[in-house]
Amino acid sequence: MAAPEKLLEPKEPQAQSWVEPPLINLKPINWFFDVNRAMSLWPITFGLACCAIEMMSASMSRFDIARFGAEVFRPSARQADLMMVTGTVTRKMAPVVVRLYEQMPAPKYVMACGNCAISGGPFKFEGQYGVVEGVDRLLPVDVYVPGCPPRPEAILEGVFKIQELITGRRFWPEPREIGA
Amino acid sequence: MLKAIWDNLKGLYSLLVGMSITGRYLLSPVETIHYPRKVVDDAILTSFRGPIRLTLGKKNPQETRCVSCQMCVKACPGGCLTVTKGDTKAPITWLYDFSYCCLCGACVETCPAGALEFSHKVYWVTLTREELIMDLLKDLKTRTAGPNPNPSSNPSPASPQPSSVPKDAPKASPAAPANPVASQTADQKADQKADQKAGPVASPNGHPEGAKAAPKDPGASPNGHPEGAPAALKEPGV
Amino acid sequence: MFLSLAVFVQIIVAVLLIIGLMVANAVAMVYMERKVAGFIQRRPGPYEVGPRGTLQAVCDSMKLLAKQIYRPGNADLILYYLAPILAFFPVLLLFLPIPFGPYLTPLPVNDGVVLILAFAGLGVLSNLLAGWGSSNKYSLLGAARAVAQTVAYEIPMILALLAVVLLSGSMDLKSITEQQGQWPWEWNVVLQPLAFFIYLISLVAETNRAPFDLPEAESELTAGFHTEYSGMGFALFFLSEYANMLLVSFVAAVFFLGGYRGPIADGFWWLFIKAYLLMFFMVWIRWTFPRVRFDQLLNLNWRWLLPLGLLNLWLTAIVTKLLV
Numbered sequence: 001m002a003a004p005e006k007l008l009e010p011k012e013p014q015a016q017s018w019v020e021p022p023l024i025n026l027k028p029i030n031w032f033f034d035v036n037r038a039m040s041l042w043p044i045t046f047g048l049a050c051c052a053i054e055m056m057s058a059s060m061s062r063f064d065i066a067r068f069g070a071e072v073f074r075p076s077a078r079q080a081d082l083m084m085v086t087g088t089v090t091r092k093m094a095p096v097v098v099r100l101y102e103q104m105p106a107p108k109y110v111m112a113c114g115n116c117a118i119s120g121g122p123f124k125f126e127g128q129y130g131v132v133e134g135v136d137r138l139l140p141v142d143v144y145v146p147g148c149p150p151r152p153e154a155i156l157e158g159v160f161k162i163q164e165l166i167t168g169r170r171f172w173p174e175p176r177e178i179g180a
Numbered sequence: 181m182l183k184a185i186w187d188n189l190k191g192l193y194s195l196l197v198g199m200s201i202t203g204r205y206l207l208s209p210v211e212t213i214h215y216p217r218k219v220v221d222d223a224i225l226t227s228f229r230g231p232i233r234l235t236l237g238k239k240n241p242q243e244t245r246c247v248s249c250q251m252c253v254k255a256c257p258g259g260c261l262t263v264t265k266g267d268t269k270a271p272i273t274w275l276y277d278f279s280y281c282c283l284c285g286a287c288v289e290t291c292p293a294g295a296l297e298f299s300h301k302v303y304w305v306t307l308t309r310e311e312l313i314m315d316l317l318k319d320l321k322t323r324t325a326g327p328n329p330n331p332s333s334n335p336s337p338a339s340p341q342p343s344s345v346p347k348d349a350p351k352a353s354p355a356a357p358a359n360p361v362a363s364q365t366a367d368q369k370a371d372q373k374a375d376q377k378a379g380p381v382a383s384p385n386g387h388p389e390g391a392k393a394a395p396k397d398p399g400a401s402p403n404g405h406p407e408g409a410p411a412a413l414k415e416p417g418v
Numbered sequence: 419m420f421l422s423l424a425v426f427v428q429i430i431v432a433v434l435l436i437i438g439l440m441v442a443n444a445v446a447m448v449y450m451e452r453k454v455a456g457f458i459q460r461r462p463g464p465y466e467v468g469p470r471g472t473l474q475a476v477c478d479s480m481k482l483l484a485k486q487i488y489r490p491g492n493a494d495l496i497l498y499y500l501a502p503i504l505a506f507f508p509v510l511l512l513f514l515p516i517p518f519g520p521y522l523t524p525l526p527v528n529d530g531v532v533l534i535l536a537f538a539g540l541g542v543l544s545n546l547l548a549g550w551g552s553s554n555k556y557s558l559l560g561a562a563r564a565v566a567q568t569v570a571y572e573i574p575m576i577l578a579l580l581a582v583v584l585l586s587g588s589m590d591l592k593s594i595t596e597q598q599g600q601w602p603w604e605w606n607v608v609l610q611p612l613a614f615f616i617y618l619i620s621l622v623a624e625t626n627r628a629p630f631d632l633p634e635a636e637s638e639l640t641a642g643f644h645t646e647y648s649g650m651g652f653a654l655f656f657l658s659e660y661a662n663m664l665l666v667s668f669v670a671a672v673f674f675l676g677g678y679r680g681p682i683a684d685g686f687w688w689l690f691i692k693a694y695l696l697m698f699f700m701v702w703i704r705w706t707f708p709r710v711r712f713d714q715l716l717n718l719n720w721r722w723l724l725p726l727g728l729l730n731l732w733l734t735a736i737v738t739k740l741l742v
Binding site: 003004005006007008009010061062063064067115118119120121122124125134136141142143144145146147148150151153154156157158160161165172173174175176178 | 214216217253305
C-alpha cells in the first residue's frame with residue numbers, strides 16, 4: 001500500500017540480529033567499549049544511488065563527518081562497522097547487500113538513508129518488480145534518515161542517533177532552530 | 181633519450197606544482213561548518229524542501245484551506261497521500277506517508293486552495309519506519325493551538341510517541357528519560373526535540389510500555405475499519 | 419657466552435622501549451595523518467573526540483580490539499593468523515641498529531646497514547602470507563602486486579645507501595652519523611642529492627604508501643591483501659605500516675640528514691624531528707598525488723631508478739677512490 005490508510009504503530013523490524021554477550025560482562029567495561037565504538041564508527045563505502053552524493057557531501061569539507069570519527073570509509077566489509085544504505089536497493093543488488101552485511105563483523109549497525117532505502121520511495125507502485133521496498137526487508141535497520149535526499153546534516157544526525165543507541169546518551173548539542 | 185629525460189624533468193616540476201597547491205590549502209583556513217554548534221545560513225535551510233504541511237486557514241488559522249478535492253492525491257507520483265472528505269468540504273483525515281515522497285511539489289502546485297506548502301524539517305531522524313506516516317490535520321492543530329502558537333514550525337511525527345505534543349512539558353513522558361545533554365530551548369516545538377525524546381535506549385520502538393495509545397483513527401477510511409465510529413483524538417501519554 | 423649480561427639486558431630494555439615507541443608512533447601518526455589530510459582538504463579532521471580530536475586514535479584502537487575475530491572458511495588456518503604477527507615483529511628487529519643518540523644505540527653492530535637491508539625483506543613475506551592465506555582473489559592480487567613492488571624497489575634503496583656507505587667508508591650507522599657535521603650543509607644530502615632523491619622514492623614505495631599503494635588500493639582492490647582482516651589483525655597491519663614508515667624515515671635521517679646531529683645540541687630529539695618531518699612529507703605526498711598504475715610503477719623502478727642508482731654509485735666510487 002502506498003497511500004496510508006491509518007497511522008501505524010511502530011513495530012519490531014522484521015529482520016533481527018542478535019549478538020552474544022561478552023565473556024566478561026561488567027558494566028563499566030561495556031560502557032567503555034561502547035563509548036569507543038560510538039566515537040569511531042567506520043562506514044563502508046556503500047553508496048547505491050543519489051543519496052550517496054549526500055553521504056559523500058557529509059564527508060567533505062563543509063560538513064565534516066571526520067570530526068566525529070567516521071572519516072575512515074573502508075572499502076572492505078570486514079573492517080567496517082556502519083553500513084549506510086544510501087539509495088535505492090534494486091532486486092539485482094539485494095543479494096549483494098545481504099552478503100556484505102553478513103561479511104561485516106559484529107558489532108555492526110545499519111542506517112537507512114533516503115526514502116528509497118526506507119520504503120522503496122517514489123519507485124514503489126502497484127506491480128513494480130525492480131525495487132526492494134525498503135532495506136529493512138533484508139537487514140535489521142537501526143536508524144532511518146528520511147528525505148529525498150536528506151541533507152548532510154541529517155546524515156550526521158543519523159550518526160548521532162546511532163551513537164545514542166550504542167552509548168545511551170547524545171554527546172553533541174542540539175542545533176539551533178531554523179529562523180531563530 | 182634526451183627527450184625522455186626532459187619529459188621526466190618537466191614531470192618532476194609538475195609534481196612540485198601539485199605539492200605547492202596542496203601546501204597552500206594546508207595553510208589556508210578550514211571552511212567547515214561545525215554542524216551541531218553552527219548551522220548553515222537560514223537562507224539555504226528555508227529553501228530546503230522538507231515534508232509538506234497544511235497552510236493556515238484564512239478565516240480561522242486552526243482550520244485548513246483544504247476542500248478535499250483529491251487533486252493532490254491524484255497528482256502525487258508516489259501515492260503518499262490519503263484525504264477523506266467529511267460531511268462538509270473540510271477533510272476529516274489527512275494522512276501523509278513521508279517515506280514514499282520524492283518532494284516533487286506536484287501536490288503543492290496542484291492544490292487549487294493553496295492548502296499545502298513545504299516545511300523545512302531538515303534534521304529529522306527516526307528509529308522506526310512507522311513514525312514517518314504523518315497526520316497533517318493534527319499537526320496543524322498543534323501548531324496553532326495553545327498560548328504560544330508557532331504556525332511555521334515543522335510538522336511533528338504523529339504516531340504514538342510520548343512527547344509528540346510539543347506544547348506540553350516533556351516531563352509528562354513516563355519512562356523516556358530526559359535527554360541529559362540537550363539544552364532545552366524555550367521553544368520546544370522543533371521536531372528534533374520530539375525525535376530525541378523517543379528514548380535513548382536501544383529498542384526499536386523507544387517507547388515506554390504504557391504509551392501505546394489507541395491508533396489514531398479519527399474517521400472512516402475509504403476501506404472501512406472495524407473501529408467504525410470515529411474515536412476522539414486521544415492525547416498520547418494521558 | 420656470546421653475549422654478556424649487560425648487553426643482554428640492554429637489548430631487552432631496548433626491545434620493550436621500541437615496542438612502546440611503535441605504539442606511540444602509531445597513535446601519533448594516525449592523528450597526524452588524519453589532521454594533515456583534513457587540513458589539505460580544508461576541513462578539521464578529528465575534532466570532537468577528546469580535545470581537538472587527540473583521543474581519536476585511542477578510540478580507534480579500542481574499537482578494533484573489541485571487534486569480532488573470525489577467519490573466512492577457506493582460509494589457511496596457520497597462515498591467516500601468522501601474517502599480521504609476521505608483519506609486526508621483524509620491524510622491531512630493524513630498529514635495533516639505529517643510533518638514537520650519541521650513546522643510545524640498542525645494538526651497536528658494525529654492519530648495521532646489512533642488518534637493516536636484509537631484514538627489510540621480511541615485511542613482504544607477511545604481505546604475501548596475508549594475501550595467499552585469505553583465499554580471496556582481491557587479496558591474492560594485492561599480495562602479488564605487493565611482492566613485485568617491494569622486491570623491485572629494494573634495489574634502488576640498496577644502491578642509494580651503498581653510495582653513502584662508500585662515501586663514509588664504514589657500514590656502522592653510528593660512524594656514518596658521526597662523519598656528518600652539525601650544520602645542514604655538512605650533511606650527506608648535500609654530497610649525494612641524487613641518492614637522497616632515489617631513496618625518497620624507494621621509501622614511499624617500500625612502505626606501500628600512496629602514490630604507490632596499489633597493494634592496498636581502495637578503489638581497485640577493496641583493501642588488497644588485508645581485505646579479510648578485521649579487528650586486531652587489521653590493527654596489527656596498520657601498526658606495522660606506520661612502524662615501517664618510521665623505520666625508513668629513521669634510516670633516511672641517519673644516512674642523509676645527519677642522524678642525531680643538529681645545530682645546537684646533539685641528541686635523540688634531532689633524529690625524531692627529522693624523521694617526523696619526513697613522515698609529514700610522506701603524508702603530504704599521499705594526499706596530493708593520484709595512484710600510479712602498476713606498470714608505470716615498475717617502469718619507474720627498472721628503467722629509471724636502477725640506472726640512476728648505478729650511475730650514482732659509479733660516480734661516487736670514482737670520485738671517492740680515484741680523485742680524492
